[in-house]
Amino acid sequence: ELKVEQNPLFLSMQEGKNYTIYCNYSTTSDRLYWYRQDPGKSLESLFVLLSNGAVKQEGRLMASLDTKARLSTLHITAAVHDLSATYFCAVDIYTGTASKLTFGTGTRLQVTL
Amino acid sequence: DTAVSQTPKYLVTQMGNDKSIKCEQNLGHDTMYWYKQDSKKFLKIMFSYNNKELIINETVPNRFSPKSPDKAHLNLHINSLELGDSAVYFCASSQDPADGGALETQYFGPGTRLLVL
Numbered sequence: 001e002l003k004v005e006q007n008p009l010f011l012s013m014q015e016g017k018n019y020t021i022y023c024n025y026s027t028t029s030d031r032l033y034w035y036r037q038d039p040g041k042s043l044e045s046l047f048v049l050l051s052n053g054a055v056k057q058e059g060r061l062m063a064s065l066d067t068k069a070r071l072s073t074l075h076i077t078a079a080v081h082d083l084s085a086t087y088f089c090a091v092d093i094y095t096g097t098a099s100k101l102t103f104g105t106g107t108r109l110q111v112t113l
Numbered sequence: 114d115t116a117v118s119q120t121p122k123y124l125v126t127q128m129g130n131d132k133s134i135k136c137e138q139n140l141g142h143d144t145m146y147w148y149k150q151d152s153k154k155f156l157k158i159m160f161s162y163n164n165k166e167l168i169i170n171e172t173v174p175n176r177f178s179p180k181s182p183d184k185a186h187l188n189l190h191i192n193s194l195e196l197g198d199s200a201v202y203f204c205a206s207s208q209d210p211a212d213g214g215a216l217e218t219q220y221f222g223p224g225t226r227l228l229v230l
Contacts (some may be wrong), residue, residue, distance in 0.1 A: 031216065038155075043221040044202065057184060086154060098168040099144070099207065103156040 002027040005093050006104035014092035014112055019105045023072040023089035030067045032067050033101065034074055036085045043088065046073075079111045116140050117222035119204050125228045128192055134189045134225045136204030143209035144168075145187035146219060147179060150201040164210060192227045201226050202215050 006113040013019050023032070028052055035043040047056040049065035050073060056063050060083065062075045070090055086108045090101040117138045126132055138145060147159040153178075161169035165181045176192045187204060201224045206215035 015139075017201075042223045043156075045158075045218045045220065048218055088156065097160050098163065099219075100158060100161070100169055102158075106154050106156075108154075 002029075002091060002093060002102045004089065004102050005106040006087075006089060006107050008107060009105060011109075012107045012110045012112060015080055016078050018074050018078065021074040021087055021109075023104050023105075025070050025072075025089075025091045027091075027093065028067070028070070029091045029093055030065075031094070032065050032072045033090045033092065034063050034072070034091060035088045037088065037106075038077075038085050043064075046087075056058070074107075076109070079109075080113060081111045084109055084111045095100070117204055117206055119202075119218050119222040119225050121225060122223065123226050123228075127230055128196060130194050130196055131190070131192045132188060132194060133191070134202055134204075136187045136189070136228075138204075138206040138222075138224055140206055141222060142206040142220075143184055144207050145181065145184075146207075147187065147189050148205060148221075150183055150224070152200070157204070160187075160189075164212065170195070184207040194201040196229050199227055199229045214219070 005024045007049045032049045034046040037043050049062040052067040054065045060077045064074045070110050088106045089104040120135050144163045146161045150156045159173050160179045162181045163183050178190045181187045203224050204222040205217040205219040
């Protein structure tokens with residue numbers, strides 16, 4: 001059974017600081033997604049990583065995928081308060097007929113002023 | 114225009130009741146999903162439909178029955194509600210993963226917050 005683990009589970013950081021969220025998974029996959037969820041809200045897609053070595057950047061967030069290490073990272077540069085949210089990685093296993101996402105435990109990010 | 118919509122947004126009900134949640138997407142997607150998010154924010158897939166056909170059915174009590182009248186709609190009916198069914202239920206949709214071999218992002222609805230008393 002695929003296991004997807006994120007760490008840390010909770011991250012409190014000051015504005016302006018850098019930090020990285022890690023997503024490890026247990027089964028071979030070359031498709032991984034990052035989502036953001038604000039409290040009481042839906043999930044918003046941030047990044048789609050579709051191959052080994054893929055790197056995507058949007059604003060202060062950068063995501064990367066190492067399929068050999070079964071590891072994805074979400075790097076936050078010079079955090080701002082607006083980035084406070086819960087971030088989920090999700091590993092996609094395509095069965096030939098269906099795409100099945102297995103979500104990580106989530107990392108709750110709190111950016112303090 | 115809302116891409117993936119769900120009704121109702123909130124649902125408070127008594128144990129033993131039967132309830133339904135509706136989902137509609139206007140993205141032209143072929144594949145729709147139901148997820149459950151528990152109180153610890155853990156998200157788990159329940160069902161997936163492709164063009165009205167059930168293709169993923171995770172280990173979910175048979176009190177939960179999805180129905181897809183057409184490829185733009187996927188409803189979730191729950192019989193004999195239990196306390197443990199309290200959660201947020203998200204509907205999602207995506208392009209058919211088989212199209213061109215490229216997997217597409219799943220777009221999520223706003224969620225239905227179910228509280229069973």
